[in-house]
Amino acid sequence: MIEIEAVSIAAPVFRLAQSGPVAGFTHSVFAHTVNLLSGEQLITLADFRGGNLPYGICCRFEDLNLNNLFQCGASFTLHSSAVSFSPSSLAVGLGSAKTWQPARPGINTRTVDSWAARLAFFLLSLTSAPASLPHLSWLANRLDNAAAVPHSGENWVLRFAARVAQLIHAVMNNHWPTVEEAAGELLGLGIGLTPSGDDFLAGFITIGLALGPRESFERLAWAIAKRAPTSTTLVSAAFLRALSQGQLSERFGALLAAPDDDSNTLEEAARNMLAFGSSSGLETMYGLLYGLRAVEGIESIKTA
Numbered sequence: 597m598i599e600i601e602a603v604s605i606a607a608p609v610f611r612l613a614q615s616g617p618v619a620g621f622t623h624s625v626f627a628h629t630v631n632l633l634s635g636e637q638l639i640t641l642a643d644f645r646g647g648n649l650p651y652g653i654c655c656r657f658e659d660l661n662l663n664n665l666f667q668c669g670a671s672f673t674l675h676s677s678a679v680s681f682s683p684s685s686l687a688v689g690l691g692s693a694k695t696w697q698p699a700r701p702g703i704n705t706r707t708v709d710s711w712a713a714r715l716a717f718f719l720l721s722l723t724s725a726p727a728s729l730p731h732l733s734w735l736a737n738r739l740d741n742a743a744a745v746p747h748s749g750e751n752w753v754l755r756f757a758a759r760v761a762q763l764i765h766a767v768m769n770n771h772w773p774t775v776e777e778a779a780g781e782l783l784g785l786g787i788g789l790t791p792s793g794d795d796f797l798a799g800f801i802t803i804g805l806a807l808g809p810r811e812s813f814e815r816l817a818w819a820i821a822k823r824a825p826t827s828t829t830l831v832s833a834a835f836l837r838a839l840s841q842g843q844l845s846e847r848f849g850a851l852l853a854a855p856d857d858d859s860n861t862l863e864e865a866a867r868n869m870l871a872f873g874s875s876s877g878l879e880t881m882y883g884l885l886y887g888l889r890a891v892e893g894i895e896s897i898k899t900a
Contacts, residue, residue: 760778799884
């Protein structure tokens with residue numbers, strides 16, 4: 597029997613484990629994470645060094661080769677004391693795991709503008725986006741000025757830029773049917789395990805939930821979470837469902853909580869976000885800043 601130690605377990609998964617045995621199968625295996633699926637419920641086993649997830653179990657994977665240990669399609673059972681796998685003699689022990697309560701969307705409203713200025717400065721100080729990620733160049737160029745929507749380039753990038761512009765304009769004008777339409781068209785759009793449009797939406801909706809109009813953004817979050825299972829990837833749909841329930845990852849919560857007058861703490865939190873996926877962290881942070889522009893009705897984010 598090979599047993600891997602769990603360091604922490606998200607409160608929603610802990611409650612699920614306590615409610616009785618939960619059965620499912622191993623959906624996907626990556627370098628630092630393993631996704632388990634039971635019905636529509638995704639549970640992610642993740643390396644503890646990456647921080648907690650709203651639907652996750654943080655494990656001491658360290659330098660283990662997860663592709664050698666876990667097999668896609670293998671059955672699992674979640675008990676109160678362990679996650680066991682069949683037919684392999686493998687288990688994740690939960691006995692010593694601490695229960696982690698997911699972070700919630702919230703930010704200091706009195707200092708949000710200076711916080712945003714520091715975050716914008718950090719993002720714009722990064723090296724130019726590679727040619728394979730032209731949407732990031734457009735987001736950077738539009739952050740502190742009114743860069744026009746591009747008229748040439750990859751089709752998905754043109755659609756992404758057009759929908760982002762439409763989304764901001766609709767929020768500024770308090771036209772929520774158009775907001776939901778534009779957000780829905782961003783779902784599943786772009787590259788990555790969590791597509792670019794989804795990551796941008798996660799940041800955009802989060803700042804809206806934090807600053808308001810809260811009820812309008814809550815309705816938007818629920819509408820997007822409802823559409824996500826048929827419009828985007830399983831992993832992305834799980835993130836958006838958690839957001840609709842007011843749950844954020846540990847690293848995302850740390851970024852929002854970073855004090856505006858401590859550039860080192862904020863930069864460290866932003867760099868931790870960059871480690872999330874190939875471009876997901878960047879797209880989410882741009883979503884935060886563009887969401888702030890929209891809810892505050894401003895044309896640009898001034899950098900610190």
